Amino acid sequence: MNAATTVAASTYELPLFAAAPPSYGPTPRGSFVSGLVASLTWTFNLDAGEQALAEQLLFGRPLGALARHFNVDAATAQRMCRELFTMTGADGREKLFELALRLTTMRAHAVLGAE
Incomplete structure (x- = not known):
């Protein structure tokens, strides 16, 4: 039997997973964060x-995971983050998230207002 099995319920089936998903696995495409990165x-x-980098930061990946993902040392990963923060005017990951959320909201209002 594969890692995912199902349990029959009265009107639907529920998937059960043998193990928890990896904590630093691939970032899902088409997610909420993808929309933030697009903005x-x-x-x-x-x-x-x-x-x-923005996608990994907005998903909350720690610095060590960023360094491994980009195959760089921790100091280089930290420099990459600082450069992104400087480019966007954010002073950290939380501010980057807030900025991306505001931009996404503004884009949504612009699109809805144009219709």
Whole structure:
């Protein structure tokens, strides 16, 4: 039997997983965070590397996980984060999230207002 099995319920089936998902696994595409990164990209013209860094930061990945993901040492990962924060005017991960959320809201209002 594979890692995911199902349990029959009265009107639907519930998947059960044998193990918890990895805590620092791949970032799901099409998620809420992807929309936040798209807003940052649209506003600040982020390149692919900056987009990947923003995505990892907004998903809450710790510095060590960032360093492993980008195959750099911790000091380089920290420098990359500082550069992104400087580019966007955010002074940390929380401010980056707040900025991305505001930009996403503004874009949504612009699109809805145009319709």
